Amino acid sequence: MTSYARERKIAELAVRRASLLTDSVYHSRVKGTVTKEDKSPVTIADFGAQSVVIGAVLHAFPNDAVVGEEDADVLRRDAATRELVWGLVNDAVKSSPELEDDIGTVADAEEMMNLIDRGNSEGGAKGRIWALDPIDGTKGFLRGGQYAVCLALMQDGEVVAGAMACPNLPVDPSTPSGERGVVFSTVKGAGATVKPLSASADAEGSPIAMNAITDLSDASFCESVEAGHSSHGQQAAIAKALGITKESVRMDSQAKYGSIARGDGDVYLRLPTSATYQEKIWDHAVGKLLVEEAGGVVTDAHGKPLDFSKGRTLKDNKGVVAAAKGVHGKVIEAVMKELGVSPVPSL
Known part of the structure; x- marks a missing residue:
């Protein structure tokens, strides 16, 4: 595999599993929110997705650091919310057993919270650090619009690989009412691809390119x-x-x-x-x-x-x-x- 090819694969699988969780939250009747000190909305899906993604990263690369958006303080204080999120995480892991060898599992609610809190890196210019947004566009998620599960690896302060799942983005932009859900992925120097979320986990993505406009x-x-x-x-x-x-x-x-x-x-x-x-x-x-x-x-x-x-x-x-x-x-x-x-x- 080429440089960072494994990291790209793990990122794809991680955001894919997390998107199963976020999509299940949206289509259930449970869209509970809590409010952080900065007043931005946080859904139970944020916590679940962060746990799933960090678990995947650390299963494959146990010595890496993660900069994540959330922490588990709310879940440690609120047993009802904790159990709700754990149920989502457990379901997401069980619904993708074929990914276990590559990105592992989450054993219980305590491990789930510990994984969420592993997103506490301060970042910086040295080492391997992953940047994670478990649900980028929380307001879009709540309104049924666009949101993304985003994960990128930085090596010594430079972004070198990553993947992004967009569960509500049309697979074919020319038919916006058709199938939705895509995964983008990329490695520095190796181009960028997209594939449907419905594709098999090992399916190759199609290369993408920006429009070559001059006017x-x-x-x-x-x-x-x-x-x-x-x-x-x-x-x-x-x-x-x-x-x-x-x-x-x-x-x-x-x-x-x-x-x-x-x-x-x-x-x-x-x-x-x-x-x-x-x-x-x-x-x-x-x-x-x-x-x-x-x-x-x-x-x-x-x-x-x-x-x-x-x-x-x-x-x-x-x-x-x-x-x-x-x-x-x-x-x-x-x-x-x-x-x-x-x-x-x-x-």
């Missing part, structure tokens, strides 16, 4: 649903400046990265809404690599590369701009003009 008037934007995540007004002004006339596509989660990587759209903008907000590494790691391996460029709003070596956040970056190589520079020029900032000096 931005033909492009389409992808942006966040939540205005609190990105400035819709500024993005509309940038679209106008670039001559883009198509209505923007709004969706939650890193599904946006996957969508433009396979050619559903052309430009993803996430402009800063606050001078102090720091993007979380788990919100961008695998998506960034997917777009790059599909022929795109991903930087911050100032044209700087995203730096995943600084800890749990992209504290040295502001915003995100992803676009095809042929037009990324033009998009950055328009973004910086709208934001009133100077270009980053060439190295």
